[in-house]
Amino acid sequence: MFENTTFCITTFGCQMNKHDAERLSGLMSSLGSVPVQTNAEADFSIFVTCCVREKADERLMGTVATMKNDPVRPGSPFGKRFVAIGGCIGQRDGQKLLDQLENADVVFGTHNMEALPHLLQEAIEGGMRRAELVDGRAEFHDDLPEDREHPWAAWLPITVGCNNFCTYCIVPYVRGRELSRPIEEIAQQAQAYVDAGVKEITLLGQNVNSYGRDLYGEPRFAQVLDVVSKTGVERIRFATSHPKDLTDEVIERFATLPNLMPALHLPAQSGSNRILKAMNRRYTVEHYRELIEKLRKVCPDIALSTDIIVGFPGETEEDFQATYDLVNEVGYNQVFTFIYSKREGTPAAEMQDDTPREVIQERFDRLVDLVQRNAERLNLEQNQAGVVLPVLVTGASKNDPSILAGKSPRNQTVHARVPQGMSASDFAGSIVDIRIDEAHTWYLWGTML
Ligand code: SAH
Ligand code: SF4
Numbered sequence: 001m002f003e004n005t006t007f008c009i010t011t012f013g014c015q016m017n018k019h020d021a022e023r024l025s026g027l028m029s030s031l032g033s034v035p036v037q038t039n040a041e042a043d044f045s046i047f048v049t050c051c052v053r054e055k056a057d058e059r060l061m062g063t064v065a066t067m068k069n070d071p072v073r074p075g076s077p078f079g080k081r082f083v084a085i086g087g088c089i090g091q092r093d094g095q096k097l098l099d100q101l102e103n104a105d106v107v108f109g110t111h112n113m114e115a116l117p118h119l120l121q122e123a124i125e126g127g128m129r130r131a132e133l134v135d136g137r138a139e140f141h142d143d144l145p146e147d148r149e150h151p152w153a154a155w156l157p158i159t160v161g162c163n164n165f166c167t168y169c170i171v172p173y174v175r176g177r178e179l180s181r182p183i184e185e186i187a188q189q190a191q192a193y194v195d196a197g198v199k200e201i202t203l204l205g206q207n208v209n210s211y212g213r214d215l216y217g218e219p220r221f222a223q224v225l226d227v228v229s230k231t232g233v234e235r236i237r238f239a240t241s242h243p244k245d246l247t248d249e250v251i252e253r254f255a256t257l258p259n260l261m262p263a264l265h266l267p268a269q270s271g272s273n274r275i276l277k278a279m280n281r282r283y284t285v286e287h288y289r290e291l292i293e294k295l296r297k298v299c300p301d302i303a304l305s306t307d308i309i310v311g312f313p314g315e316t317e318e319d320f321q322a323t324y325d326l327v328n329e330v331g332y333n334q335v336f337t338f339i340y341s342k343r344e345g346t347p348a349a350e351m352q353d354d355t356p357r358e359v360i361q362e363r364f365d366r367l368v369d370l371v372q373r374n375a376e377r378l379n380l381e382q383n384q385a386g387v388v389l390p391v392l393v394t395g396a397s398k399n400d401p402s403i404l405a406g407k408s409p410r411n412q413t414v415h416a417r418v419p420q421g422m423s424a425s426d427f428a429g430s431i432v433d434i435r436i437d438e439a440h441t442w443y444l445w446g447t448m449l
């Protein structure tokens with residue numbers, strides 16, 4: 001049924017979705033369908049969706065609606081393109097999506113990706129337009145085959161779901177309760193990746209720091225880092241960390257595990273205790289600052305990044321100023337700034353929200369400006385000209401195949417010219433030494449040694 005067909009996967013949202021997309025790709029490939037780059041060439045257009053903010057919702061609706069009149073691909077065995085929607089919007093909206101998007105054929109959710117083939121089969125054979133969802137699962141599952149985007153980099157989910165219920169956030173409703181994967185399985189999977197040539201493993205979870213609570217009755221993320229480190233993989237990263245569960249044990253691993261990269265994403269969301277409380281974040285800004293201090297003590301050159309929400313319901317100028325001060329004092333290498341977006345069904349959607357849009361936008365712009373200035377300063381300070389960094393090459397720079405792009409241990413983008421007669425792709429997946437010549441706001445420029 002799927003032989004001689006083609007599929008294109010479009011992914012929105014977080015790393016968990018990127019990993020899910022790699023597994024959906026693996027699943028479709030294992031049935032004989034062939035991945036293609038564009039929807040125009042595809043018999044099956046598959047969307048892995050995100051609903052964390054309104055913009056993400058709008059992007060999906062817009063993209064699918066505009067595909068309505070696109071011609072089917074030449075040689076299509078069906079005379080029709082099938083549109084399948086999965087991921088977080090699929091989980092949230094189910095059947096409603098089929099009512100809203102007349103060219104959508106199939107909807108599935110975050111807990112039942114394996115339903116895609118039979119749903120497509122019913123659509124092909126019986127013209128059925130159907131949504132199939134399950135509420136959640138009792139155990140961790142990660143057993144679909146995967147087509148990894150880069151053979152040298154792997155996402156390794158250690159938990160799925162979230163129990164935190166930050167009041168603004170839809171994720172716990174669409175991803176279900178937190179489930180941890182047994183530590184032996186994580187170790188085995190990590191070893192299999194290393195044996196297959198993977199250089200960088202990124203451990204994934206909505207809150208990796210609470211890993212193990214459901215399985216072992218206590219958090220065991222530090223032990224996960226230990227077993228993954230023992231595989232000898234070159235680079236370990238992880239996302240995301242919740243400040244309330246970041247333990248001293250985990251912090252100390254930044255000093256003791258040579259392959260744990262000196263970079264940490266630690267979402268603060270706000271610098272105001274009043275807002276943190278209303279967000280149900282369950283830490284204070286004092287505690288957050290203490291964590292940063294400890295981290296810098298054990299790993300002075302650590303690159304820190306964070307997420308900040310501007311315009312949470314009831315945010316005053318004073319609250320915003322506290323956030324601004326926190327961002328300024330910590331000095332992040334990168335800050336992901338978001339304007340609060342109301343999500344139906346979350347507690348914050350019921351909170352009084354009367355700050356004018358323009359005021360929020362002005363605060364947002366002020367913060368973005370600060371972030372840029374700080375990133376530039378930090379990049380210059382941390383990367384003095386002449387320093388040599390091991391860079392994991394990801395491929396060619398977008399505009400020029402003779403320039404390579406890669407990542408430093410602190411996860412900064414590094415560019416350098418490749419030697420005459422060679423192309424950047426010759427180095428993809430290897431770690432090369434690059435001497436830094438210049439630091440710019442969002443990248444470093446250097447010379448390959
Ligand atoms: N589990 C991770 C990431 C969750 S979503 C964590 O807790 O850090 C990624 C980011 O999106 C969040 O950190 C938050 O800053 C932002 N976000 C989530 N819901 C939002 C909303 N309703 N409006 C604006 N930003 C939101
Ligand atoms: Fe959302 Fe909070 Fe869970 Fe992160 S920890 S996914 S922000 S509820």
Ligand code: F3S
Pocket residue numbers: 012013014015016017049050051052087088170171174175
């Ligand atoms: Fe979006 Fe779902 Fe991730 S809502 S941020 S894709 S968990």
